[in-house]
Amino acid sequence: MSVHPKQNTGGDANKKIIVWLMAIVIGMFGFGFALVPLYNVFCSVTGLNGKTGGQIALPAVLNVDTSREITVEFVATLNENMPWSFYPDVRSVKVHPGEPTRISFYAKNNTNEKIIGQAIPSVAPGLAATYFHKTECFCFTEQTLQAGEEKHMPVVFIIDSDIPKDVNVLTLSYTFFIKPGSEAAVSLAHNSKHQEL
Amino acid sequence: MSAVIEEHHDHHDHKPTGIGRWLFSTNHKDIGTMYLWFSFIMFFIGGALALVIRAELFEPGLQFVEPELFNQLTTLHGLIMVFGVIMPAFVGLANWMIPMMIGAPDMALPRMNNWSFWLLPGAFGLLIASLVMSLMGMGSAPNFGWTFYAPLSTTYGPASTDYFIFSVHMMGISSIMGAINIIATIMNMRAPGMTYMKMPIFVWTWFITAYLLIAVMPVLAGVVTMMLTDRHFGTSFFNAAGGGDPVLFQHVFWFFGHPEVYIMILPSFGIISQIVPTFARKKIFGYSSMVYATASIAFLSFIVWAHHMFTTGMPVAGELFFMYATMLIAVPTGVKVFNWVSTMWRGSLSFETPMLFAIAFIFLFTIGGFTGLMLCIVPADFQYHDTYFVVAHFHYVLVTGAAFGIMAGVYYWIPKWTGNMYDETLGKWHFWLSVISVNVLFFPMHFLGLAGMPRRIPDYSLQFAEFNAVASIGAFVFGFTQLIFLYNVIKTARGKTSVKATSQVWEGAEGLEWTLPSPAPFHSFTTPPQVK
Numbered sequence: 120m121s122v123h124p125k126q127n128t129g130g131d132a133n134k135k136i137i138v139w140l141m142a143i144v145i146g147m148f149g150f151g152f153a154l155v156p157l158y159n160v161f162c163s164v165t166g167l168n169g170k171t172g173g174q175i176a177l178p179a180v181l182n183v184d185t186s187r188e189i190t191v192e193f194v195a196t197l198n199e200n201m202p203w204s205f206y207p208d209v210r211s212v213k214v215h216p217g218e219p220t221r222i223s224f225y226a227k228n229n230t231n232e233k234i235i236g237q238a239i240p241s242v243a244p245g246l247a248a249t250y251f252h253k254t255e256c257f258c259f260t261e262q263t264l265q266a267g268e269e270k271h272m273p274v275v276f277i278i279d280s281d282i283p284k285d286v287n288v289l290t291l292s293y294t295f296f297i298k299p300g301s302e303a304a305v306s307l308a309h310n311s312k313h314q315e316l
Numbered sequence: 317m318s319a320v321i322e323e324h325h326d327h328h329d330h331k332p333t334g335i336g337r338w339l340f341s342t343n344h345k346d347i348g349t350m351y352l353w354f355s356f357i358m359f360f361i362g363g364a365l366a367l368v369i370r371a372e373l374f375e376p377g378l379q380f381v382e383p384e385l386f387n388q389l390t391t392l393h394g395l396i397m398v399f400g401v402i403m404p405a406f407v408g409l410a411n412w413m414i415p416m417m418i419g420a421p422d423m424a425l426p427r428m429n430n431w432s433f434w435l436l437p438g439a440f441g442l443l444i445a446s447l448v449m450s451l452m453g454m455g456s457a458p459n460f461g462w463t464f465y466a467p468l469s470t471t472y473g474p475a476s477t478d479y480f481i482f483s484v485h486m487m488g489i490s491s492i493m494g495a496i497n498i499i500a501t502i503m504n505m506r507a508p509g510m511t512y513m514k515m516p517i518f519v520w521t522w523f524i525t526a527y528l529l530i531a532v533m534p535v536l537a538g539v540v541t542m543m544l545t546d547r548h549f550g551t552s553f554f555n556a557a558g559g560g561d562p563v564l565f566q567h568v569f570w571f572f573g574h575p576e577v578y579i580m581i582l583p584s585f586g587i588i589s590q591i592v593p594t595f596a597r598k599k600i601f602g603y604s605s606m607v608y609a610t611a612s613i614a615f616l617s618f619i620v621w622a623h624h625m626f627t628t629g630m631p632v633a634g635e636l637f638f639m640y641a642t643m644l645i646a647v648p649t650g651v652k653v654f655n656w657v658s659t660m661w662r663g664s665l666s667f668e669t670p671m672l673f674a675i676a677f678i679f680l681f682t683i684g685g686f687t688g689l690m691l692c693i694v695p696a697d698f699q700y701h702d703t704y705f706v707v708a709h710f711h712y713v714l715v716t717g718a719a720f721g722i723m724a725g726v727y728y729w730i731p732k733w734t735g736n737m738y739d740e741t742l743g744k745w746h747f748w749l750s751v752i753s754v755n756v757l758f759f760p761m762h763f764l765g766l767a768g769m770p771r772r773i774p775d776y777s778l779q780f781a782e783f784n785a786v787a788s789i790g791a792f793v794f795g796f797t798q799l800i801f802l803y804n805v806i807k808t809a810r811g812k813t814s815v816k817a818t819s820q821v822w823e824g825a826e827g828l829e830w831t832l833p834s835p836a837p838f839h840s841f842t843t844p845p846q847v848k
């Protein structure tokens with residue numbers, strides 16, 4: 120084939136481009152996954168999505184603002200297929216910012232098999248979530264209930280005294296999920312699939 | 317279109333015969349032809365699904381399909397039209413035209429070209445097989461919409477979701493290989509003297525589109541991989557129970573999804589920028605602003621994705637950022653529309669079928685752009701989101717935008733491909749019936765959306781009945797009109813039309829592709845032309 124010298128059809132030039140472009144492809148594949156931690160960091164910094172932070176230690180000096188009172192409401196939800204009973208022992212409490220408060224939730228396993236559950240917390244309004252701290256919570260670990268077992272599970276929380284003045288009501292909600300991949304999860308999901316088909 | 321007539325001008329201009337010619341083809345024209353036929357077949361399959369949807373929606377109540385099947389039909393319709401029709405048609409046009417437009421003998425990586433085409437029938441075979449199995453009563457086809465939001469596609473996805481994931485992986489690999497090939501061709505194979513700023517706009521728009529593909533198809537592959545591991549390997553990317561977040565899915569998906577919608581329009585911009593100057597018999601107005609506008613649209617498309625997610629509970633600062641960034645895209649888009657109109661201004665216009673489609677494109681795509689602007693206003697979107705208004709918006713930009721651009725391109729270049737002039741009378745019938753029925757089909761959807769009709773539902777309240785009936789009538793006319801197009805293409809490819817095409821084809825056309833004989837010889841420029 121008579122190719123004009125200025126036209127670069129050679130294999131080397133192509134190889135260089137392929138290598139570069141494949142590097143971008145691999146980089147962008149990685150970037151897709153990097154979005155996961157980026158998203159989580161972004162949400163925990165800004166408190167978006169109502170994600171509350173993890174466990175904190177009880178501060179040595181308490182800075183209680185007795186001039187303000189905030190109503191904290193509790194919501195308990197069960198994810199689909201979760202065969203437990205689950206509700207807060209009190210519906211709501213009034214607290215001063217900076218004051219540690221202890222409340223509890225009740226859960227009962229209504230089946231005759233052991234079930235491992237995981238509670239996921241969420242705070243509304245989302246922008247107040249960063250001011251809501253828990254020193255103790257049943258959501259920090261998985262909860263195992265034997266067949267028919269019931270228990271009261273404590274939560275200890277403090278609302279930061281810096282919380283914006285316009286927040287007067289907070290809602291703390293928990294959703295209990297069956298631990299993904301556990302035996303009960305597999306057998307329950309199997310049953311519900313059969314109903315669908 | 318396969319009837320490329322042998323031109324004896326070079327000793328190595330022989331071509332293989334039989335099925336092997338297609339299976340093992342490394343020829344850019346044969347591969348382009350296969351892409352175009354593949355897309356055409358998918359167009360009719362996806363269209364048939366749409367007609368079932370519109371038949372169901374012709375009147376309130378459940379007539380023909382159960383809600384479960386309805387969801388599968390909308391899902392498959394969307395996936396087939398996006399990944400099986402628009403994208404392969406563009407790649408087909410790129411294969412055919414880019415080497416001829418830049419004065420190259422073929423694509424830079426012909427064997428990869430073969431492989432990227434032949435992945436597609438596998439990918440879509442798998443996807444369509446899941447629908448066929450569903451119709452035979454074996455499980456459900458994917459039923460979560462073309463946007464496959466988690467947890468619908470993870471926790472609640474039917475077993476066939478794994479087919480879907482594999483199929484998306486194959487389409488992704490195919491697109492990435494196609495894009496690499498196009499970039500390598502454009503960078504390495506231009507004829508001497510063909511500088512970047514002398515390239516035809518179609519080549520430019522594809523060059524930029526190929527970079528978009530390289531950047532976002534891997535993200536799509538990533539998101540379906542996360543779905544796969546969530547479904548089967550115990551991860552919890554999108555599962556709140558394990559610490560994940562379903563909203564994260566939407567971020568990753570739309571980070572791919574919004575650039576994807578520009579992937580589906582930029583090559584059409586390119587086609588229109590070739591056609592309008594030809595039939596206005598003038599040079600394109602503002603060549604370099606066209607190039608820069610395309611590049612800025614591509615850049616901006618990476619920072620607007622969350623306009624699909626205004627109702628997920630973003631902070632006000634985020635909503636404002638994505639709103640303004642989205643509005644900004646209207647500026648370079650407006651530059652393009654302005655340039656097309658200015659190209660026509662005081663031109664000596666003639667209205668052959670490609671030009672008719674191009675003018676309709678400019679007009680109707682702009683309507684779609686305007687509804688896009690309405691949607692990107694946050695408080696307004698709270699009302700419009702997930703209603704038929706969104707459906708109207710994206711069908712204006714995709715059907716009367718992307719698809720009309722492709723049809724314009726086919727009419728414009730088919731004489732070069734086949735050596736025969738298409739039937740102009742049939743072309744005009746196809747155009748006028750399409751342009752009227754497509755508006756009867758999609759315009760009422762704006763009103764339905766504003767009145768609050770949600771999208772993706774098989775049944776609706778009585779007050780929506782009239783507009784839905786009108787839309788369905790439009791749909792059937794539009795659907796059957798496309799058979800005229802099919803007939804015209806076959807007739808032209810088989811040489812049954814009366815007029816043979818000259819190499820110039822269109823009196824006002826400029827560019828290297830028109831210096832080649834019609835039909836274009838099997839190998840394009842074996843000796844590179846000198847571009848002044």
Ligand code: HEM
Pocket residue numbers: 463577578580581623624642643645646649684685686687688689691692693697700701702706709710713714717718
């Ligand atoms: C001026 C340009 C555009 C603007 C401002 C714009 C804006 C928007 C907005 C805000 C939405 C989200 C609506 C909602 O879900 O509530 C949307 C949806 C959509 N747009 Fe556009 N758009 C533009 C151009 C385009 C183009 C050129 C295409 C494709 C060729 C396109 C395709 C789509 C699609 C497919 C959806 C719906 C996705 C889905 O939810 O299924 N848009 N657009």
Ligand SMILES: [Cu+2]
Pocket residue numbers: 573574577620621623624
């Ligand atoms: Cu978008």
